[in-house]
Amino acid sequence: MIYLGVDIGGMSIKVGAVDKAGNLLSKVSDVTPLNDPDKAIELIATLCREAVKQADARWEDVQGIGAGAPGTVDGDIVTYATNIGWYGVDFCAKLSAITGVKVAVGNDANCALLAEAKFGAARGYHDVGMVTLGTGVGTAFLAGGTLILGNGGAAGEGGHMRTKSLGNRCSCGRLDCWELYASASALQRRTQAVVGHNPTGIMAKLAKERGKASGRVFFEALNAGDKDAEVQLKEFQQDVVDGLVNIANLFRPQLIVIGGGIAAQPRMIAPLEEMVNSETLGGAGNPHVKVIAATMGNDAGIVGAAVQVM
């Protein structure tokens, strides 16, 4: 008995065989063919067969295929996924016709949340917010054990909450979206600004060594005791907390799980829970909101996609 998980990204498509305990038995991938859903679906079918073979399993063992797509998913249809150029793609019917197996599809952020809820940090919780700090800020929500999908599956775009009034324009067209301030990209912009303002500081030195004022440089400087990094970290954490408290007040999850590379940095995550609860409505009179790092790592997308058919 195995389940196949398909993680469709803007760069690559990853497919894995997963057992019912959430273990990844195999993993194969290829470059995503853009703007050509039929070609991509053919490739996915091929990768599925390959993943089964590499897991030393037989095709008859496959209980279903679950996929995560980087965009809006309405039932069986990927309605809107700009990075890969899919609009109104009848994904489940097409992949099922090729493979002969039942197929489910969902938004990739929702899949990551499903992975954490079934096998990771959010196991046993039924009111959960997941926030991924990456190029942008992705969000997904479980309320009473059910994913919040919204009309046409378009819910969960918390990165595009307005949390400030500074007049900065987001790529979505709106002013002052949360992801302008709370994404890993925002932390990188802070790093670049410090390098510019303080060319003799630790960060500038590290950026020169690494060839780039990256998030990695930021955390290296922080761990080396850089004062600039301390100041920036506090401000960045408050920017993250602005949106987390909005989420806490709106959804009152038991738990907010933070994903993305920078969530693995303990000094990034540790203070957030106390900061969130000190601002959340009702204080000690209302339920506490836990804030912790995701535990499923890079394979959350594959495993969570497979959870949809478990």
Next chain:
Amino acid sequence: MIYLGVDIGGMSIKVGAVDKAGNLLSKVSDVTPLNDPDKAIELIATLCREAVKQADARWEDVQGIGAGAPGTVDGDIVTYATNIGWYGVDFCAKLSAITGVKVAVGNDANCALLAEAKFGAARGYHDVGMVTLGTGVGTAFLAGGTLILGNGGAAGEGGHMRTKSLGNRCSCGRLDCWELYASASALQRRTQAVVGHNPTGIMAKLAKERGKASGRVFFEALNAGDKDAEVQLKEFQQDVVDGLVNIANLFRPQLIVIGGGIAAQPRMIAPLEEMVNSETLGGAGNPHVKVIAATMGNDAGIVGAAVQVM
């Protein structure tokens, strides 16, 4: 067959008999006894009997009692309602013991949404946001036909989203909560500011006549063609839209219903739908969000409370 709805407010308790079509057959009320839940529950039982009598019905016709409380409700317990001084009140068991009838209780904003969803503006919709512009801003959400309750029933506090970074402190302790800018109180503060800055203008004249720079004065000035009122209305509407778009991006409701006295003003409500959709993520590629005024009026609290036992 009748249902009793109980609307517990900070000033008064209102009880009505409601039929299964949502018609209010009778309505009685009394002053809320504060900080004394047992006394309040005794009073509610008395008002229930009175409401049945005034509806020309018999006690045996009562199918259940539903109540809406101004605070956090966790299952059968009102856990936290500061304005009336209730903390951990075992409401349903107590009222049921006195009346011999099954009792349900919920948060009052959720009850108003239930009224709109079953009998009012949101009939037939399953993804709905309700936003009430009053002293503060109240919110409630239906996702896939289910109320979002959150951990311990504490969800739905959208008035305490941060939407700006101006440094104004909310009564909840947080900076720049939406309700500081989008409540009816915020519109009244704008009116007072105009009266102060332009003492010879239409608003100042009307405020003097009415003895108060109220929301009523604002809309009278607006309807009289006052330019100050036009400017303030546009700014205020944008402040309202800031939070509505956050809600649209997070929940993607089919419909946002706006309640509260100022929602009855057509010039207040009419532009909001276009403003919301112009900022919401995905533009024309994603599902449209309708924005309309509530239709259940002042009795939404009673009727929605009763919906809980229908």
